[in-house]
Amino acid sequence: GFRRASRIASLEISEIVQLAERSAVLRAEGRDVISFATGEPDFPTPQHVVEGAHAAALAGKTRYPATVGTPELRAAIAKINGVTPKEVIVSTGAKQVLANAMLATLEPGDEVIMPAPYWTSYSDIVSMAEGRPVVVPCPMTEGFKLSPAALEAQITPRTRWLMLNSPSNPSGAIYGRQEIKALAEVLARYPNVWIVADEIYEHLNFVPFHSFTAVAPELSERTLIVNGVSKAYSMTGWRIGWGIGPTELIKAMGAVQGQITSGACSIAQAAALAALTGDQALLDDRRATLLARRDKVVSALNAVPGIECPVPDGAFYAFPNIEGAMAACGFSSDAEFCAWLLDEAGIAIVPGRAFGLPGHARLSFAYSDKELDAGLARISATVSSRI
Ligand code: PLP
Numbered sequence: 188g189f190r191r192a193s194r195i196a197s198l199e200i201s202e203i204v205q206l207a208e209r210s211a212v213l214r215a216e217g218r219d220v221i222s223f224a225t226g227e228p229d230f231p232t233p234q235h236v237v238e239g240a241h242a243a244a245l246a247g248k249t250r251y252p253a254t255v256g257t258p259e260l261r262a263a264i265a266k267i268n269g270v271t272p273k274e275v276i277v278s279t280g281a282k283q284v285l286a287n288a289m290l291a292t293l294e295p296g297d298e299v300i301m302p303a304p305y306w307t308s309y310s311d312i313v314s315m316a317e318g319r320p321v322v323v324p325c326p327m328t329e330g331f332k333l334s335p336a337a338l339e340a341q342i343t344p345r346t347r348w349l350m351l352n353s354p355s356n357p358s359g360a361i362y363g364r365q366e367i368k369a370l371a372e373v374l375a376r377y378p379n380v381w382i383v384a385d386e387i388y389e390h391l392n393f394v395p396f397h398s399f400t401a402v403a404p405e406l407s408e409r410t411l412i413v414n415g416v417s418k419a420y421s422m423t424g425w426r427i428g429w430g431i432g433p434t435e436l437i438k439a440m441g442a443v444q445g446q447i448t449s450g451a452c453s454i455a456q457a458a459a460l461a462a463l464t465g466d467q468a469l470l471d472d473r474r475a476t477l478l479a480r481r482d483k484v485v486s487a488l489n490a491v492p493g494i495e496c497p498v499p500d501g502a503f504y505a506f507p508n509i510e511g512a513m514a515a516c517g518f519s520s521d522a523e524f525c526a527w528l529l530d531e532a533g534i535a536i537v538p539g540r541a542f543g544l545p546g547h548a549r550l551s552f553a554y555s556d557k558e559l560d561a562g563l564a565r566i567s568a569t570v571s572s573r574i
Contacts, residue, residue, distance in 0.1 A: 194317050201307050202541040206525075210535045221562040222535035223550040226356055228503070230421040232458075233469055239461025240425075240454045252453040255441040256429070260456045263463050264429050268412070273434045276441055277459075279451045281387045281415040281428030282308060287440035287447075288383065288411055288430065289316035289348075297347040302333035303543030304506060306356045306385070310543065318347065322543045327497055327508055331358035331544075335369045342373075346380050351399065354388035357542045357549035358506045359499020364397050371403035381409040381436075387428070390419040390470045392501040393478050400431075408433050418502075419470060420462040427451055427459040477503050480552040480559060487563040488550070491570050503553040506539070510546045516573040521545050532569040534562055 200208075206224045213220045248257075255261070256277025265272045278284045285308070293299070295317040301309050302325045310320040321341050325331050338349065351370070353362040362370075374380055384399035400407045415428025430440060444450065481498070484505050488496040493511025509521060518524040521538035525548055528534045539547030552559060 220533040224535040228421040228553045236461045240458035243457030252450045254445045254450045257456045260460045277429045280426045284430040287443045291439040293318035298345045299348045301350045331360040335373045350383045352385040354501025357504045359502045361500040367402040385413040388502040394500045416459045425455040484552045505550045
């Protein structure tokens with residue numbers, strides 16, 4: 188019979204995808220489902236980006252691209268970040284950058300420290316690469332951020348990576364300059380620990396954003412910056428992300444990528460180039476739209492009994508504590524509460540346990556005002572009716 192390889196023995200379809208599928212089933216039954224579950228901007232891909240792709244296709248850029256990215260896109264990314272193209276790899280989404288890095292570096296049992304809440308895929312990618320996720324809970328009272336002491340307490344001789352994500356999915360937390368500096372001071376003492384700085388929400392910030400290498404250049408020889416066009420430019424379907432790091436690491440990641448995808452789609456890379464070199468004013472427009480939605484969502488959630496929602500500094504997620512509402516409605520877990528909310532009210536939000544921090548839920552506000560207004564009113568009415 189069929190037997191899974193042990194390296195993926197516990198790998199499941201992500202809870203977020205399961206929720207999306209359950210929502211689709213309910214919709215097919217004729218239910219009115221409002222989903223705040225997926226991490227995807229509702230804006231369309233900008234026209235000039237689509238035109239860049241079209242022009243590339245017509246110009247015959249339809250052959251196998253260079254494994255680690257087209258020279259044009261690598262050069263553009265290098266220029267923006269003040270590095271050389273050799274320090275850049277373009278992959279099929281930021282997700283593949285992370286997978287390449289883990290597959291290229293982890294020995295079985297190597298430890299990867301991830302502050303929770305973390306993006307769901309971090310632990311799955313590490314496990315798939317036979318590493319061991321070391322989850323460090325970073326509660327709401329600490330702004331969902333990793334403290335230098337909590338970091339140091341988890342470092343062992345087996346630690347290979349620290350995975351930092353700022354702005355964070357799902358908490359929206361952004362590490363300030365001093366907070367990065369304090370972590371860097373600890374890391375400076377442990378040369379075995381490399382750093383993933385996932386900055387894919389870089390442009391979706393409501394307070395100043397600081398790139399990890401800008402604050403801690405002394406660690407750049409063991410830092411991998413992860414970024415991409417998915418979130419800022421509404422290009423989730425184009426699947427273009429990149430990594431910036433020391434050339435030996437980039438080379439190793441390229442070797443992995445060469446045997447998995449041969450490189451990212453040439454047309455999508457042309458689109459990404461158009462996004463990076465085109466008008467950047469759209470980023471300000473989107474930031475302003477998201478800021479207004481954030482404020483609406485945070486105040487509506489805080490008005491629901493048993494829900495406490497801190498103000499996210501970036502990205503497009505609210506990550507409220509829902510323990511009070513959960514208990515008042517008679518549920519002992521965030522997952523049961525979210526399943527009930529979907530079945531009872533047709534509202535899809537993701538339980539905090541999917542991000543390694545139970546007792547919370549993630550609600551994306553990359554949705555229209557109309558959907559947000561209707562959905563928030565429904566959450567409030569449903570919870571209130573049960574209490
Ligand atoms: N990193 C974080 C923190 C994310 O939230 C996501 C997408 O949800 C990604 C990486 C992956 O992005 P991409 O679409 O480029 O694979």
